[in-house]
Amino acid sequence: MARTDFGPPDYREMLPPIVAENYGKWLYHEIPQPGVIKHVSETGAVLYSVRMASPRLVNSDWVREICDIAEKYCGGYLRFTTRHNVEFLVSDPSQLQPLLDELKARGHMIGGAGHAISNVVHTQGWVHCKSAVTDASGLVKSVMDELHPYFSGKIKIPARLRIAVACCVNMCGACHCSDIAIVGIHRTVPRINDELVAKTCEIPTTVASCPTGAIRPNPKLKSIEINAEKCMMCGNCTVVCPALKIMDPENDGVSIWVGGKVSNARTAPMFSRLAVPFIKNNPPRWPEVTDTVKHLVEVWAKDAKYGERMGEWIERIGWERFFKLTGLPFTEKHIDSFTHATQTFRSTTQFRF
Amino acid sequence: MARTDFGPPDYREMLPPIVAENYGKWLYHEIPQPGVIKHVSETGAVLYSVRMASPRLVNSDWVREICDIAEKYCGGYLRFTTRHNVEFLVSDPSQLQPLLDELKARGHMIGGAGHAISNVVHTQGWVHCKSAVTDASGLVKSVMDELHPYFSGKIKIPARLRIAVACCVNMCGACHCSDIAIVGIHRTVPRINDELVAKTCEIPTTVASCPTGAIRPNPKLKSIEINAEKCMMCGNCTVVCPALKIMDPENDGVSIWVGGKVSNARTAPMFSRLAVPFIKNNPPRWPEVTDTVKHLVEVWAKDAKYGERMGEWIERIGWERFFKLTGLPFTEKHIDSFTHATQTFRSTTQFRF
Amino acid sequence: MNYIEVNGVKIELDEDGFIVEPDLWSEDLVKAFAKTEGVEELTEDHWKVINYLRDYFKQFGIAPMIRKLCKDTGFSLKEIYDLFPSGPAKGACKLAGLPKPTGCV
Amino acid sequence: MNYIEVNGVKIELDEDGFIVEPDLWSEDLVKAFAKTEGVEELTEDHWKVINYLRDYFKQFGIAPMIRKLCKDTGFSLKEIYDLFPSGPAKGACKLAGLPKPTGCV
C-alpha cells in the first residue's frame, strides 16, 4: 500500500528567508500604495507584499506563470491569502517596482489590501457541485468586473468590504458572515421519485433530516411524503436522499445578504442578514445581481464613517434607514421565521420613522 | 340579575381640580426633596406630589387614614402609583410642609422618587396564592427594612433601582424585567398522585402542558409519568393538574436576578438575569436574601455612573466583572439551557479576564 | 365535606360543588345542580350543551375551549350565559359532570 | 451502465459500483466485489462486518454510524481498514449491499 498519513509539506521549508529570519519579529506595517503592504521587523528588515487578484479556479499554466514571477522577483517563494489572492513577497525594495510593472504588463490586477474590496470567497457552482443553484465563478466574475476599482484602489471606501458567493444555502465559504453575500436559493418543494426512494434512500434518515418536520414516511410506497406547508426549501432532505429533486431552473435564483463580519474588531462578529430575498438566475452576467451589489456598495461607501464596516454602519443608522437609503423593499420574507426568530423581533420603541 | 358590565368609575370624576384644569398642560418637573415631585404647568399652576410608601397589603383602617389625610391637605383626592405607592397631590404650596410633618408624625415613609429605590412590586405569596414557594410580603418587608434609606433618599444612588418579588416562576409582577428580582423556585420533580390524576386531571392537557416534553401518559394507571431527567421544575403541569404536587419545603427556595429594565430610556428594555440560583427559604426574615440584595445594591451604587441602571452598568463592565465585583460564584446554572440558550453564548473573543 | 342529595343518595362534592366521583353523574344530578347554579328550567338547549360537553370530554379527554363550544353548539357566548348564569366553566361543566376546569385565572 | 458478473448473471451497478437492485445481493456477489475493493481473501472477520451491516440495516433502515460499527463488531477503525482497504463506506457497505452512503462530504 502507498505511504499514508504523512501530511503536507513542512511550512518551514516553504518560507522565503526574510520570513524565516523575522518570524515573530514583525513590528508594524503600512500600506504605501494599493495592494502593497510594507512590514517592518524589529531586526530592521523590510518586506513588501504585493497582492494579486486570482480567479481561484486556475490551471497549471497559471500556476507556472506565478512561479516564474516569484522566481524572478521573490527568490522562488510565494503565498496565497485566506481569500485566495496571491502574494508576492519582496525582500529587496529595488525589485518592487519592476515586479509591479511586470504584473501590470501581464494584465494582472493588484489590490485588495486595507480599506478595499478583496477577492470574493466563493464555491463550486455549476463547475463542480451537485447542489449548485447558480454558478459561483460566473457571479464572482460578473460582480468583480463591476467592482474591480474597489479592489485596485481606484475608488476608495471607508473600510474593508468582504463579498462572498455560495451556490446554495449550505453556504460553503463565509456567506453567513460577509459584508455582502450572494446565495443561491430554492423556492419550490422537492419532488419525490417514489420508486427511487424505495431503492436508494434510508427512509428514517430522510425523515430525520428535515429541520421542520415536514417529512413523514409513506409506508405504502416505501417512500416519503412532504408537507408543502411546512417545507422551507432548505434542500437538506435532498442531500441524504438522492431520489428527491429540488432543482428548478424556473424558480431557483439568488438572494443577497448584508452586514456580516468575522473580525472581533470593535464589534463582535455578526451574521449577514437578508437584503434581497430573490433575483432570477440570469447568466452569464446576472445584471440584476451586479447592479444591486454595486448599489449597496455605493450607498454604504457614501454614508459610512471611516473604518465602519457594512454591518456596523447599518447598526448605527438602523435597518429602517438601511431600507430607506437603499430603496430596497422590506417584505415578510425579511422577518425571521426560523428557530430563534423571536430574538430578532424588536422589543423596544427605539426606532426611526 | 344585578347590573353588569358597567365598568369602573369615570376617572374624570376622580381628579383633583388642579389636575383636571392642567390636564395635558404640564411643562416640566423637578424633585425639590426626596419623595416630593413638583410639576409646573403652562398655566403657571404648580403641583406638589408627595409619595408615601405603602405595604400594598392594607386594611380598611389604613384606607380611611389616607382618606383623612387627603381630605385635610388635598381636597379629598389621592392616587396610587403603578408601583403601589400613595401620592398626595398638593395644589396649595403652603400645605406641603404641614402634610409632610403630619405624615412623618404618623410614622409614614416618604420617598421613592427620582434616583431611588421605589416600592417593591410583588405578589401574593403564602397570603393568598396556591402556587407560592415563599412569602412575597415577608420578603418585601425584610428587604425594605434593610433598604429603606434608599427609598427615603437618606442614601443617594446613581439611578432608579426597581426591585420585584415573585413567589413562584410564574413571575406575576415584573420580575423578568427588574433591576433586582427575587423569585421563588422549585428544585424537585412534581410527585404524582396517580389515583387523583385519574379522577381529576385531563391527561392530554397535562401532557401538553410540559414545555420540555417530560410528561407522557401512563395508560395503565390512567395517569401520567414524568421523565425526571427532562424536568426543569417549572411547575406548569401542576397548574393544570391538581394531582401533581411540586411543593417541597426542604428544597424550595429563592433565586435572585439582576439587570432587568422596562423603560426605553437610553437602552432597550432588558430581561433580568440570574445572579444567585438558590437561597434556602429562611422566614421570617430571609437574612441571606436581604444581605445579598443589599450587597448587590451597594456594589452597583459604588461603581455605576450617574443615571446608569443596574443592567446598563453590567453591560458596560461585562458580566465577568459583575461576578468578580460582587463575589458571587458563576456556575453551570447560570448558563442558559432553555429554548434560545445559544443566543446567550458568547461568540466573540471580546471579554475581560 | 359537601354533599348534594339526588334521589336520596348523598353525592360527594368538592369545595366548589363539583362532583368528586365522575361515575356518579346522572341526569337527576343535573337537575339537582340546576337549582344551585341558577338554572330555572332545564330546556332542550341546556341538554344540548351538557351532552355536547360530555361527548367531547369522552372523545378527547379534555373540555372544549369555550369558543369551540359556542361554534359547535351554535350558541353565542351571551346565550350560554343566559342558559347557565354562572357561566360555561362553573355552570355548564359542573352540570355535565366534567372535572373542574383548572389553569388560567 | 456498469455491470458485475456473478455466476454468469450481469448485475447492474451504479457509477460508484454499488448495486442498483438491493434484492440482487448474494454471497457470491460479495466475493465478486471483494476483488474490486482490494479485499484479498474473505475471512470470517469480513463476514462478521458484512452480516452486522446487513442486520443493522434490516432492523433500522439505515447504516450504522462508523463508531457504532466498531463498537458492536469489536474491530478498531484501523482493523476495519485492514479488512476493507477502501474503507467502511465505499468498501464494507458496498459488499454488504447497502444503499450508497450519502450526505456529508
Place this chain on the structure above:
Amino acid sequence: MDEKKTTPLLDELEAGEWPSFVTQLKQAAKKSKMAAGLVQQLEASYEEKIGHWKHGGIVGVKGYGGGVVGRYSDDPERFPDCREFHTLRVNQVAGFFYSTKKLRELADVWDKYGTGLYNLHGSTGDIILLGTDTQNVQPCFDALSEIGFDLGGSGGALRTPSCCVGMARCEKACIDSMDINHNLTLHYQNEMHRPAWPYKFKIKISACPNDCAASTARSDLAIVGLWRDTIEIDQDAVREYVANGFKLEENVLRRCPTWALDWDAENKELKVKAEDCTHCMHCINAMPKAIRIGKERGAAIMIGGKAPVVKGANIGWVLVPFMKMEAPYTELKEIIDRVTDYWAEHGKNRERVGELIDRVGYATFLKAIGLEPVPQMVTAPRANPYIFWSAEEVEKRG
C-alpha cells in the same frame, strides 16, 4: 392569649421601618374572624415553609365567568376561619385616581362582606379585595355595583387594562393614557367578564417610552406613546443647564443611543440630527426644562409581552410603529379585535398571543390580521436562508 394563637414569626415582621403588612393583617384580624384565620394559617406557613392554599377554586357571580379567584385552605380543620378565602378583582379607576368619597364607600362595602383586607393594587392593576367566603361573593358584588365598582378579569379573558398617569400629571405624555384606559375598559367589559379566549390577555398603556406602566414587559398588547417629528429644544434653557455646571457631554451627548445630539460650543447651541433620534427619552429625562417631546404624537403598539410561563418571557414586539390616538380609538380597537380574533381562533389552550406568533411565524400573523411588514418590527432581518415561498409566488414547474 390562647397559646395556639400566638404568631412569634409574623411578629418579627412588625419591627423595622418599612410599613408592615403584618400590622395591617393583625388590625384587620381584630374585626374579622376570617382575617384572624388568615393570620394563623400564614404563621403556620412561616413555620413550615409551605403554603396552605389548595389547588383550584372556582367561584363567581351571576352572569360573569371570572373576576373572582376562589381559594380554600388545604387544612380546613386546622384553619376553619379561613377555609374559604376568595378574592374579588375589581376594576381600578384609570390612573389610580380616587376621591376619598369613593374609597370610603368601597371600604364600607368590603368591611361588610369581607375581611377588610386589600391589595392596593394588584400587580395587574385591579383593586384586589382579599378574603371572603362563597356566600358573600354575590352580595358583595351587588353592593359594589351599587357604588359603581365592577369586577376585573380572570381566566381566558381580558384583564383590566392599566396605565401610567400620563397627561394628568406628566409633561411627557404623548397620548391620553388614562382616557384610552378608561375607554377600552368600558368597551371590552364583555371580553373581560366572560372568558372565551385561550388564555389571559393584558393591555397596558404608557403615554411615553419611559413606560411607567411597564406595559411592554407586562402586557400582551401595549400602547406606548411617542412622536414622529423632532424633539423640541429650548436653547436658552440648555444654556442655563450648561451654565449651572450640568455635564452635558458626559450625561447627555454620550448617552444618546444614536449620538443624535451635538453641542455647538461656539454658538452655544444643542443640535439634533432629527433622522437619528429614536425618541429614547433620555435627553428629555435628563433636561426636562430644556427638551420636550415632539408635536406629531401618537403611539406604538407592542404585541406579545408576558412572563416566562411555558415558552419563556417576552418583551412586547413592535406591531404598529405609529398610530394616531384619538377618541374613540377606532383604529386601535380594530387592531385589538383582529389580534384577539385570530388568537382566539388559532391559539392553543394556555397559549399567550406572543407564543402563538412564535409558533406560526410573525409573517403569517401579520398577514392574518392585515398588517404590512415594516422594518421597525425587527431589530434585524433574518440571518438564515430558510425563507418560505408559497406556490402562488413561483412559476409553475414544468
Place this chain on the structure above:
Amino acid sequence: MDEKKTTPLLDELEAGEWPSFVTQLKQAAKKSKMAAGLVQQLEASYEEKIGHWKHGGIVGVKGYGGGVVGRYSDDPERFPDCREFHTLRVNQVAGFFYSTKKLRELADVWDKYGTGLYNLHGSTGDIILLGTDTQNVQPCFDALSEIGFDLGGSGGALRTPSCCVGMARCEKACIDSMDINHNLTLHYQNEMHRPAWPYKFKIKISACPNDCAASTARSDLAIVGLWRDTIEIDQDAVREYVANGFKLEENVLRRCPTWALDWDAENKELKVKAEDCTHCMHCINAMPKAIRIGKERGAAIMIGGKAPVVKGANIGWVLVPFMKMEAPYTELKEIIDRVTDYWAEHGKNRERVGELIDRVGYATFLKAIGLEPVPQMVTAPRANPYIFWSAEEVEKRG
C-alpha cells in the same frame, strides 16, 4: 469549429477586467479532454440554468475513507468527456506558503493524472485538484505522495485545518498559528483520513482577534490568539499620530467598544484602563505604529462555528477564554480529543458539534469534557427561571 462546441455564454465571461475563470478553463481544455468536456457541460448549465452533476459519488484511495469528492455527469451521453470528474482535496501548506519548486512538482503531477485545473485554494483551505476519473485517482495519489502532498478530509471526519499568516508576516500574532496548524494537521491525520464521526469537523487558527482565517465563523473549533495583560502603548508614536492630524477622538477613543482609552491632552498621554480593554484590536489596528498587543499571550478556544445547514449557522462560542499555546500543544489536543470523543459518542448523524451542544445544553457538555463554567462563556446569564437541578444537589424529600 464544431457548431455544438461553441460557448457563446461562457465567452461573455472572458471580457472584463477581473481575471476570468473561463479563460483558465479554456486554456486547460486545450490540453485536457476532460476539461474540454467540463466547458461544454458548463455552457449547457448556463443555457439551461441548471447544474449537470449527479447526486452522490463515492470514490477513494486505498486506506483512506475520504479526501476525494466523486462527481458524475447527470447526462454522460451528452457530456461523455466529463462523465467522471472527481476532485482531490489536498492538504495545503500551513499559511499557504509555497516554494515554486513544490508548486511546479504539483502542477506536473496534476497535468499527468487530471485536468490541470485547481481551486487555489478551496474555501476550507485545501488545494483542490479539479477533475479526474476513477481510474486515475489512486495513481494520482501515489504520485502526490511521492512529492509530499497528502489528502485532506471529507465525510464525517476532520478537515484540513487552516490558519492566518500569523508570525510569518504579522505584527499582531499572539500565537504561532502556522505551527499549530501544521502540528495539528500531522497529529490528526488519522481523524482526517478515516471518517468515524457524525459529520465534518473543522479547525481554524487565527493568531489574533482580527481573525483573518475567519475561524470563529467557519470552524467547529477555532483557536484565536489574544493576550491577557494590557496593550502596549508607545506614547511618542501616539504623539506623532496626533501631530500628523490623526483623529484620535473620533477614530479611536469613540470606537473602543468599552471606552477603555482616554487621551490626557495636558500630558499628551494615551491612557488605557486595563480592566476595561477587551482586546478588540481596534486601537492596535488603527495605530499599528503606536499600539501593540500585550505580552502575556495565548489563545481562546471557540466551539461550534458553522454554516446554516439543519439548525442554523453559529459563530463559535467561547469554550476556553485563555490557554497558553506552546508546542507540542498538549493541552489543546486534550481539549480537542475530549470534544470530539464526546461528540462522536453522542452526536446524531449530520449533527455538528455546535448543534449537539445546543441539544444537550452547554452545562452538560462542559461537565462531560471536564471544563468549569466561567462567565466569559456567555454574553449574559440565563433570563429564564428554568434551571435544572439534579437529585444529588437537593435534600431527599420526606
